[in-house]
Amino acid sequence: EELRREGKIAPSTFLYDPNDYLKHVFTFSGTVLKMCFTSAFFWFLMVVNIVVSIIYYSVKFNHENFDGAFETGRFPYISNYIYNVLGGMVSFMLVFHASDCYARFFQQYGTVRAVEININNVLNLLRTHLPDDAFEGAGDLRTTVAKWVVAQMYLGFGWLPTYRENQVDEWAWERVNEYGLIGLYEKQHLMALPVGEYPITEITTSCTQLLFKFVRMGKLDGGIAGEIGAEISGIENNFLTLYATTEQPVPFAMYHYITFINNTWLLLCAYQWVFYSYYWGIIAFFLNALAFQGLRELSNNLAEPFGNDDTDIPVFDFVVKWHTRVDNFIHMPVRLGKELSAKHLDAAPTA
Amino acid sequence: EELRREGKIAPSTFLYDPNDYLKHVFTFSGTVLKMCFTSAFFWFLMVVNIVVSIIYYSVKFNHENFDGAFETGRFPYISNYIYNVLGGMVSFMLVFHASDCYARFFQQYGTVRAVEININNVLNLLRTHLPDDAFEGAGDLRTTVAKWVVAQMYLGFGWLPTYRENQVDEWAWERVNEYGLIGLYEKQHLMALPVGEYPITEITTSCTQLLFKFVRMGKLDGGIAGEIGAEISGIENNFLTLYATTEQPVPFAMYHYITFINNTWLLLCAYQWVFYSYYWGIIAFFLNALAFQGLRELSNNLAEPFGNDDTDIPVFDFVVKWHTRVDNFIHMPVRLGKELSAKHLDAAPTA
Amino acid sequence: EELRREGKIAPSTFLYDPNDYLKHVFTFSGTVLKMCFTSAFFWFLMVVNIVVSIIYYSVKFNHENFDGAFETGRFPYISNYIYNVLGGMVSFMLVFHASDCYARFFQQYGTVRAVEININNVLNLLRTHLPDDAFEGAGDLRTTVAKWVVAQMYLGFGWLPTYRENQVDEWAWERVNEYGLIGLYEKQHLMALPVGEYPITEITTSCTQLLFKFVRMGKLDGGIAGEIGAEISGIENNFLTLYATTEQPVPFAMYHYITFINNTWLLLCAYQWVFYSYYWGIIAFFLNALAFQGLRELSNNLAEPFGNDDTDIPVFDFVVKWHTRVDNFIHMPVRLGKELSAKHLDAAPTA
Amino acid sequence: EELRREGKIAPSTFLYDPNDYLKHVFTFSGTVLKMCFTSAFFWFLMVVNIVVSIIYYSVKFNHENFDGAFETGRFPYISNYIYNVLGGMVSFMLVFHASDCYARFFQQYGTVRAVEININNVLNLLRTHLPDDAFEGAGDLRTTVAKWVVAQMYLGFGWLPTYRENQVDEWAWERVNEYGLIGLYEKQHLMALPVGEYPITEITTSCTQLLFKFVRMGKLDGGIAGEIGAEISGIENNFLTLYATTEQPVPFAMYHYITFINNTWLLLCAYQWVFYSYYWGIIAFFLNALAFQGLRELSNNLAEPFGNDDTDIPVFDFVVKWHTRVDNFIHMPVRLGKELSAKHLDAAPTA
Amino acid sequence: EELRREGKIAPSTFLYDPNDYLKHVFTFSGTVLKMCFTSAFFWFLMVVNIVVSIIYYSVKFNHENFDGAFETGRFPYISNYIYNVLGGMVSFMLVFHASDCYARFFQQYGTVRAVEININNVLNLLRTHLPDDAFEGAGDLRTTVAKWVVAQMYLGFGWLPTYRENQVDEWAWERVNEYGLIGLYEKQHLMALPVGEYPITEITTSCTQLLFKFVRMGKLDGGIAGEIGAEISGIENNFLTLYATTEQPVPFAMYHYITFINNTWLLLCAYQWVFYSYYWGIIAFFLNALAFQGLRELSNNLAEPFGNDDTDIPVFDFVVKWHTRVDNFIHMPVRLGKELSAKHLDAAPTA
Incomplete structure (x- = not known):
């Protein structure tokens, strides 16, 4: 993508072969x-x-010195007896810190991938409970919710502090427009949000409000709407967790x-x-x-995995992949188990 | 805020650039x-x-000494062979302790930010299930619950031991009054609570009592009231966890x-x-x-992150931000998805 | 309390000022x-x-020795080259062990405080769903359940192995009698339990049996009874977790x-x-x-935080505090939100 | 028990006094x-x-050597400068490994004790929801489920790999027969299970099948049956977790x-x-x-806590204790709160 | 299996006797x-x-050197005083890293075994709630869902990156065909999925769609369908977690x-x-x-436990074992508790 060429986001994860070090010995980048x-x-x-x-x-x-028997002339000199303790302390501290930062990296990575699980669950729920023939308007509802969830991903990651500084948030808006994920009217509303608020919370509420309107109309079961809403709130909460972590380095x-x-x-x-x-x-x-x-330096890089460093998590690759997944599947009709349903269900007329 | 000027609460989190140490080399504060x-x-x-x-x-x-070949005159002297073990022990102990205190810092930070997630969920639930037209009095109920939840934040953080010592709890009460979050009658009741009790538990119970009164009147669904109540109890429990941690250093x-x-x-x-x-x-x-x-010293500071140290968590900045968020959103009507609901829902007359 | 004077339970947690060490330099106790x-x-x-x-x-x-150049006469002597490895090993081992015991201390502390959260939740549920006017007998039921939950706390902590050895369990029974938490008939039953069984499990079952009797009578909603029962079982399970930990040092x-x-x-x-x-x-x-x-020694003390050591957790201070809290609140009527309910609820006649 | 005498299972946990080391200095066993x-x-x-x-x-x-000034004659000799690094590495590695194995020990212990919590919950649910007078056959159902749950404990622990090698599984079967926990017909069925399958999964399914038969008959509430089933599945899953851990040392x-x-x-x-x-x-x-x-050696012992080592977890002591608990309580009628129910419930005729 | 002979997958877990090292001293493989x-x-x-x-x-x-008194001739030489700090650093780093990789190994193993628990739960739910006589078509539905779940296992593990490189995914497809787990028509559909998508997500959705079709027909309870669907989504989510971990080494x-x-x-x-x-x-x-x-090298191996290394987790052994389990049990009728149900249930005519 052009963002990558401009050095605003992280390159793809570099996959290496852990059993063959020599292949990587001259790698420099990252x-x-x-x-x-x-x-x-x-x-x-x-x-x-x-x-x-x-x-x-x-x-x-003009000579070499050897251990324990050298003279320093008039050079100021400190015995290694009294600074080696410091060396031990520094080693410990750095290794512990690296270990903490490593854990922080994987914790944030885990939160990013937890969003994927939410997306898949939303997709599964929408396809299972809102097929075109479930009720009038089911197809429209399914499409709208799916689009908003995808918009939530773009804007959710785009709002990470590092990316806002890089104007990656503007790129995210462009994508949302380009794919028609959010209507013009809705966009104006989201753009008008007070400074410091997140578009994703507004999108979450819009989804649940819409779903429960259908519930109040008697078209959709309240439990199902609750389940879908819980997954969408889950996405929002995962993003809030990411923001909380990046705001407290x-x-x-x-x-x-x-x-x-x-x-x-x-x-x-x-x-x-x-x-x-x-x-x-x-x-x-x-x-x-x-x-x-x-x-x-390595610890610093691991502690803040959202940015344009070589080892950062390529979140926008994930976003594009998940967007594609939603596009691929949202309208795909049931294909499996046709014979079975034909035999037991379609034969028997409803009611 | 004036509290900050008086040195009673922590300054804002200092955001630094981890890739450019030199910029911070002469930083002294914090x-x-x-x-x-x-x-x-x-x-x-x-x-x-x-x-x-x-x-x-x-x-x-009048001379220099060198390693392994010095004389101490009549100065008492202990060989480094027999105190270096102690040095290793001290290094270990300090680094482990720092690591534990660092974990304690982030655990408490995580609890603070979990309150934000509860707030957002309450806001989402109130806006979704209690729009003005849901039933008579829905608007009032929504506003009251939202105000009480905001009051819970002010009083919840104000009751942290360090802040009570600093009279920050009085400031919290002033804010609650100033914004009219709690009526005069209710305030008297909360002020009259026995010593050692928390206003936040009473606010929680008031919320659930109120919500379930509406349930018993048949206006509100019991499940929805339960969900809102669970988030409000969640806020209380997060505060109780913070109190428990600060009471056991x-x-x-x-x-x-x-x-x-x-x-x-x-x-x-x-x-x-x-x-x-x-x-x-x-x-x-x-x-x-x-x-x-x-x-x-660093470990001590990290272990107790609520106070007025330079590295403490600026909890009242969060409170003010979340208060603003509730104010911004609580009355905001649905904007997204209007066309869709117009097409499928508003067309069909309810019942 | 007299138990503390007799040295059977831990003194109050000593709260120190981490920023002023000199104040504590001559502290000896603990x-x-x-x-x-x-x-x-x-x-x-x-x-x-x-x-x-x-x-x-x-x-x-009659002389001093210096590093690397001393004679031991005929004294048996072992070179430090060959025992220093052992010193490193011992240091590591002790610091790791201290770290594990420190974690064990806070894990047990966390379980103790989790009981507080259960108590608060029970209190909230009872006050919300069992006000005096909910149904005939609601007040009695609320009072009885609250008393039993308080008795559960006294007997739960009194049954911890160390306290049973100290006869603190007898003190707990005295308290339970003194405050009339459990009737005479019930006490005889609990005293007659086979050796090795816990009174708290019997109290839990009594609570749920009683609640569900009201459910079967159609007076109480099954879901509400289930929620209250879950919190009471939660208290029991937290105690079982504490027993399990103390039984496996x-x-x-x-x-x-x-x-x-x-x-x-x-x-x-x-x-x-x-x-x-x-x-x-x-x-x-x-x-x-x-x-x-x-x-x-410190590790040993941290690993077993229930006893009469200076640094142990003062669990009975918590019990007395929570008992007071239940007494204070259980009959406190709703005070907040009166105007609101007056306007929307009390005006409209039920049914 | 005779198993202990034959050295097939672990002795009771040795409880020591951590404050008095001298008492244990000559302890050898364990x-x-x-x-x-x-x-x-x-x-x-x-x-x-x-x-x-x-x-x-x-x-x-024929002489002593001293540090830094000894001759080795023609004895091959390696300077400590170049093997001490290895010594540090080995110390680290061993202490880390011991720490991991210690955590593994307590994780497995925690799973064993989690079974106790499941048992207590089953007991509580059965006594609360299946008293003799709940419906026709309630007493029989309660007894049968309780017996099967006890059988599940015996066979669950008996199927741990180490105990199967020791023929402890045969002892478990004998106990199950002796106490009549499982009928003859059922036993034949369980004995006929294909190699590699666990009797406990079959017992779980039998329990849920039986409970839901009563549900379909309209005698038992589906939610209650689900709760009991969940606790029984919980026991099974805890055992599967133990098997998974022991199968991957x-x-x-x-x-x-x-x-x-x-x-x-x-x-x-x-x-x-x-x-x-x-x-x-x-x-x-x-x-x-x-x-x-x-x-x-200590690490090895801690990593595999099911066996006949001195420090292993005495799981069969727990089983016998829990079996006794179930026997003691399963038929114990409600004793507490009689007056209260007499006043409010028994007075009012049902319906 | 032939895959193992071809060295594409890991051999069985090597079970050793931790108390007898000598037996393993000459082991070389693994x-x-x-x-x-x-x-x-x-x-x-x-x-x-x-x-x-x-x-x-x-x-x-032509001579030996001794500590502290050797000459290096003109050989370049670096004092051990100044590189030993590096040695300590490397030791620390390696041991910490090994400890992290060890934790990663067991985390992935735990996820694999969590799939087993899902499978057992599905099996239990299907047998309990979908016996042949539950409704018309129950047997077919039970069989179909069970087959798809087994197919999910084969394809789920086969899609792990290392196994896709090894063409193990093709072997997985062969097995799925051979056992008739998925019909021809369904297979074509799954094969036609866009690159980068997983067959398992499509299978999950097919299961839930099918189950809820029966719900809409009024044959199956929505709660039960939800429980089964949750376990199947659980399997999918466990696989997604595994993919996420392996995609981020x-x-x-x-x-x-x-x-x-x-x-x-x-x-x-x-x-x-x-x-x-x-x-x-x-x-x-x-x-x-x-x-x-x-x-x-050990750390590298532990960090990536899916492959054909000697210490990798033998996932396909698990798959085959669980497949056999499903085959054994799916049609096994209730055997336990026949007398009891005969007495109380079968006697009373339904309705």
Whole structure:
């Protein structure tokens, strides 16, 4: 889609082969390598490490040092005895944080896919209980509710904070118009909603109001209308849960703490690790910076899976897929079990 | 709001850009830096570390020490072999505790946002099943229930222990009066409740009593009244869950244990780490104290998210937003689907 | 209450100020300091450490040792290279175990507070659906069910294993009599229950039997009776869950393992840590013993939160509070919404 | 019971006093000490460690070694720098695995106790809705369903894989016969079920079929029959969950991995740790082997809590207790609330 | 089955005896040993380690090195002080990741077994409410629904991404044909579904449409049809959950990060660990590579349990077993309780 080309939404999920790492070893997009190599702080750390190494080994001294028996000249130096505890703390903290962010990613993914289950249930209920011949107007009602549910998906995802900033919400409105999901009059009404309100809650209420009008007319059973309404409210509630999660990111104090001790620890190492192993120490520092900085960046990315990062959840691919599914099935008549119903049901005249 | 200016409630959630740390590097408010720099114990630790360093290096000796080959003169000294195990223990304990407090924060946040879902469901049910023309008095009933539900929000959050101490509960009553959410007579009744009881339970019962009076009159369907009542009880139960959590903080023995071993460990380091690295060791100790003390303070803050700390959940912003939402929507008539109902429903005369 | 004075139940939850540690630094009751200082094994460890220190430094040698260059004379000595792995293992194990016990504490606390939600729901249902004028006998039925539910609370918590050992169950019976919650005839029946059965299950069945008698008489709606019955069964099931948890403590093999490796590790350290740092090593050992022994004791206390420990959950405070709540509200007539019902309901004559 | 004497099922849960460790210090049964001391591999490790110690210290050399300054002669030797990482990995892995197995233990225990809640609910429903005077045959129906539910418990637990291997299922059948829980004709039918099918699913269906026959006869309310049926299906589903868990143990690859790296690590230590601390090192190795091997054995035991190990869940004690409960209560008439029903109900003639 | 011989699906779960490790010590299939020994990267690491060892010890030098006092000649060398932090980080990360993947494995297993519970419930509902004599056509309806549910299982599992790549979906279709589960006409319809749609959703809708046709004819109770429909939708939703999980593997950035730092760390060790312990260091490196590489491979396997790996879940064994169960029971008439129904029910003529 054009949105993807403009970098406003996430690319498709990259499916890899977990048993063959070598195939992916040079993959760059969507990896922590990319995250680190595009980070100014990462290169700042490397420059500090390399420059101090050069001054120490080439400008001041000319020899290698070995463990436990080196002299630092007049270079300020801190014993590793007293900063290694910090290193352990930082490692723990980062791994725990990564684990929490990973859980947050899958929790949000689960909510997205729960919407799919609601959609399928709505589709099933509409097709089962509102076939064209159920009552006069059943077909129209079925079509209208289905269209509104699809509109709810477009607008529901489009209203996620990151996408509103990207004007993806406008794209969502365009799609809704293009497919005629919502009439002109209804659209004006939704566009006129006060700032801060969601179109999806209004669509939910419109659906239940419409369904219960048919109930009051005696055309539709109240229990069935309730079931359909429950699934549509379920979609709304899933979206509200997503909004609630994205509106409360990792608390700032925690984000700041982790970033602060991680960056300070790396800066300390960039200086201190110069003294141990000639220029070879740069390799060790490089890997270390990659491991710590990379894990921090990875956690940030996992914690906020709606956006245009390489590892974000491609929600609009899902929306398009589910839209197609609704279009495919909503008018498909019953095909299975024809013989059986012919034998036992159609033979016997109703009443 | 004036409450915020008086520092009684939490500021708005600070939304940061996780991909650009540098922008936030000098942020102070709401970070562990502020928590540490306003802590007397933190400065006490730094003074101990610096004073002992001066005595050791400038008063008694005049040289640097290096790893594994230093003399302590007659200074009492403990080998790092036998206190590092303690350091590992403290790190573990703090990180696990932070992880538990982080989970507690999000659990309480989730309960707060679950109230929003209840509110939306009540609104949806009221608008769907109690339109003005449903029966005589439907409009009044809808308005009354909606007002009481809004009052329940103000009083429910206002009754949180921290806010009662801050007299935020009085502010909540003022709001309820100002917006006419509860009549004078009802207010007197609620104010007269025995100490220790919650106004919200009385409001819940009033709602269900009122709804079922209409049921007994044959005007309202029992199932619908039950659904609305269930959502209102849901709000009450969510508040009771919040009260239960805030009334049982991290057990005191655990809080005391973590604080005790953390502080003792830092005090030990403040003394011991003097011997390793000339005055440069002060840097290492400073970072270490910041990392350990900071994580402990951060955990405390996360564990109790209702208050006036910088990272607390801004619950009254939510209340005001949801109040506005109820006001906006409660009288909004059906707009969508008019054509459809015109065609199939309004044409056919009822009965 | 007198039970508290006799030390049979837990004191009130100690509410502390997490932002001001210094205020609590000398608190002793309910802390791990108290747990350790009243433990014989803790003092045994300290005696071993001090006695060996005296023998080594004052009887045999007269000098300090330093890291990596000490002689042990003919003292048996084990290199720290080969027991530090054990130290890491013990730290991990203790912190994980503490984390599990902490979760167990809050799970049990949550079940206790879930009973409050059931009580509130029963109260709400009784007041809504059984006002005095609902049918003949409604007031009596409401009162009886409410009394039995309160009796269920007293006897439910009184039957927890620890409290039965303490004769707290007898106190519960006294309360039930004193407040006339259960008639004489009913009490005899409950006292005659076979050993090993719970009075609360019998009370539950009595409630549902009574309610459904009214249903069969056509006075009460079956759905309403079912809802009330479900909440009462909910109370019973919450108690059964509590009994199930207390009847299966941390499996003995696990408890024994943790205690065994913790104690053995501390004993090893009590001997080994003598060699490193003159008499100053006693400080390090003391802190270490406090940290390890204290965490183990803390975990034990958290895992079994019903008893008379300082940090246990004060369940009988809750019972008394909920009893008062039921007494306060059960006969309170509807006060809110009078005008509204006057206008729309009372005007229209029923039928 | 005789099964226990034959060692086919688990002994009663050992209840210990967590505050008094010394009382349990010499307990052997049900502890990791017993698990280790009955393990051939444990003694093999000790023999390796002791034999190499003797060869090294008494046959080849005659002196003690100290840290960092020892010679190994021509003994192959690996620096601890390069195997300690492995030690950390093994510790982590074992503690995480123990934590997972502990959770698995309590999850299975929770499922077992959930059956108790189902039983109590069935009992409550039967007594409330099927008193002798409800309709003709109510007493017979109540008795039959109760008997079948008890039979379901015996056969449900007896069909657990470990117990089928032990022929405990035959004992279960004997009990079912002895107490006349299932008629002869029914038993033949259940015995004739195809291999791989469970008697409990057939009993469930028999119960629901019977109940709904009464429904179709107009004697029993469909909703009540549905509730009872749901609890009986609940019992079946809890058993299916237990079977599912026991049929999928810790995946073999994981079990093998943990056992393999644990055993290899211990074997490496048995050899390497000889060089550090004269014969005293044997103590350190002994404790280390106990800690690692013991935790692994403990995890295995916790992961499979149905069997005849000392720490297994004594499910048949529960079955017998619940059987007694059903026998005690099923025919117990209403005793509570007699006065109340006398006043309001029995006075008024039905209809 | 022939699929297993062709290596397209997983072998049966390997059931081991956790108390007897020695029996399994030489097991190779399904262990991490097999995973490592078939990995090119593993052998590459070993070759690097061995070749560098030979060059260092045999080509350049001829002596052993000891801890803390060795010379590296002109060999580039990095102090272990500065790469051990990385080692700790990698260990943590791998163990946490393994723990997450283990949880993912059991979550997916739980979903598979939840399908069994749905099947049993459908079977129970069909047999209870649709006996042959319930109404005309009941037997046909029962058979048809049962067949479709079985077809749903075959096609549901066959549509899992890994199995579609393996053409296992074609095998599933063959089975469905062979057993006549779905008629020719229906099959054509399902085969004609648009790409990307699932046959199982169409089968679900066919079931509910058919059932509600009978409801509209007045032959079947709407509540019963709803219950059966809910279980069938439950099966569909469980499958959708499985598809959702398999379509979102461990995010690629995370997989890549773990693989990258693990492999880089091992490569660094392969070089560095040469310097410490003569040729004996190869043993240490070998075990280390096995532990790290093995855990990574194990995690990958656990995370994706549907495939043809040795430890994957043998879903088609379950399908065949459940198919057999349905076949065995669907037509089995009531056998239990005949006497009771004879006495109370069959005696009394219906109506």
